[in-house]
Amino acid sequence: MIRLAFTIIVGVLLGGVVHLVSVLALPRIATQDAYSRLTPMTALNAVTPLPLAEPGTSPMPFMDPAFATAICRYDLSEGPLKLTVPVSQAYTSVSFYTRNELAYYAINDRSAGKKVIELDLMTEAQHSELPEDEEVTSADRLIIDSPTSTGLIVLKALAAEPGLMPQAQASLKAASCSVQTEPPAKAEKPRGKR
Amino acid sequence: MRLLFITLMTLLIATGVGVGATWITTTRGTEFGTLTIGAWTARPKTGTSDVDPYARATITRNGELPIGTGDGVAFTATTDDKKKPLDGRCDVVVSGVTPPARFWTLTLYDNKGHLVANTLQRYGFTSQEIVRGADGTLEIHIASRSRSGNWLPTGGIERYALMLRLYDTPVGVATRTQRDAPMPAIATVGCP
Numbered sequence: 379m380i381r382l383a384f385t386i387i388v389g390v391l392l393g394g395v396v397h398l399v400s401v402l403a404l405p406r407i408a409t410q411d412a413y414s415r416l417t418p419m420t421a422l423n424a425v426t427p428l429p430l431a432e433p434g435t436s437p438m439p440f441m442d443p444a445f446a447t448a449i450c451r452y453d454l455s456e457g458p459l460k461l462t463v464p465v466s467q468a469y470t471s472v473s474f475y476t477r478n479e480l481a482y483y484a485i486n487d488r489s490a491g492k493k494v495i496e497l498d499l500m501t502e503a504q505h506s507e508l509p510e511d512e513e514v515t516s517a518d519r520l521i522i523d524s525p526t527s528t529g530l531i532v533l534k535a536l537a538a539e540p541g542l543m544p545q546a547q548a549s550l551k552a553a554s555c556s557v558q559t560e561p562p563a564k565a566e567k568p569r570g571k572r
Numbered sequence: 573m574r575l576l577f578i579t580l581m582t583l584l585i586a587t588g589v590g591v592g593a594t595w596i597t598t599t600r601g602t603e604f605g606t607l608t609i610g611a612w613t614a615r616p617k618t619g620t621s622d623v624d625p626y627a628r629a630t631i632t633r634n635g636e637l638p639i640g641t642g643d644g645v646a647f648t649a650t651t652d653d654k655k656k657p658l659d660g661r662c663d664v665v666v667s668g669v670t671p672p673a674r675f676w677t678l679t680l681y682d683n684k685g686h687l688v689a690n691t692l693q694r695y696g697f698t699s700q701e702i703v704r705g706a707d708g709t710l711e712i713h714i715a716s717r718s719r720s721g722n723w724l725p726t727g728g729i730e731r732y733a734l735m736l737r738l739y740d741t742p743v744g745v746a747t748r749t750q751r752d753a754p755m756p757a758i759a760t761v762g763c764p
Contacts, residue, residue, distance in 0.1 A: 396589070469740065475637055
């Protein structure tokens with residue numbers, strides 16, 4: 379009898395450990411997460427428009443059907459990424475997710491304050507390598523640090539009425555995200571001469 | 573022999589309890605960081621880096637992307653104000669005012685988060701489409717058959733969820749009560 383009780387108690391305690399480990403491990407082992415679902419239908423380091431959310435065809439659950447959506451799946455190992463999103467008529471937002479769907483940054487057209495949302499996305503290591511040049515660190519250049527080298531950028535444009543959907547989609551078509559090919563400014567300017 | 577049996581038994585219980593608890597918490601959700609106003613619940617922290625491990629597990633398991641805090645906040649309702657589950661065969665009225673936001677959208681989903689097919693191809697409303705009363709309040713009729721005014725079709729499904737998303741809004745992690753975020757009422761007004 380004592381043995382049985384002992385078995386159950388130890389079992390439940392171990393079960394608690396299993397539960398905690400599985401909850402913490404789930405983001406890493408999930409195979410049907412948003413990133414994995416979007417990988418086959420999106421290009422790397424380029425903007426891919428997503429099909430509109432419709433019954434039966436929405437690529438992710440709980441997508442907002444009032445929005446045109448585009449994805450930039452990024453990999454920063456080649457270098458920092460430059461993102462340019464023209465603002466649509468109603469509402470435009472850009473959200474950043476890590477490989478494990480952690481929403482680490484989001485910005486909308488109003489907080490960007492310009493007609494075009496322009497951002498530089500880089501890893502913390504790449505950010506710290508940037509030369510501390512005044513031109514580069516000027517206030518109108520927005521630099522986002524990505525916690526992981528891969529992840530997702532979700533671009534959304536609202537169609538306030540169904541008839542405005544083509545316009546929202548067109549404004550996202552004009553968006554671009556690409557790896558910055560030119561080397562950072564410090565490579566050209568010898569530092570000692572200043 | 574006996575030791576082996578006990579060990580196996582213990583491990584079996586451990587697996588059952590552990591995986592069971594994980595399954596329950598990731599499908600039903602937990603109360604951590606939940607903001608409940610009337611029938612609506614939101615988890616503003618899922619859009620930040622401080623998201624709790626349970627919410628993260630749920631997000632990756634369902635394959636969704638949470639709405640980022642700089643973008644907006646999403647409120648979900650699966651019951652009416654009297655805790656009666658939302659039934660697509662009944663007439664449900666969503667009425668009142670919405671919290672301050674530049675735009676909002678109200679969308680109807682089935683239990684798995686998919687849109688519900690209907691002939692109108694209407695899956696929700698945006699704040700600009702809605703027809704309001706003279707005092708600025710709104711009234712949305714959710715029913716399987718057409719209704720006058722703002723009609724949102726249910727396709728007659730048994731259970732559905734409503735999602736009210738506020739975009740560019742002060743509502744978020746710091747919001748606590750109805751006073752900061754006056755959410756519309758949900759009432760079931762009649763069932764066939």
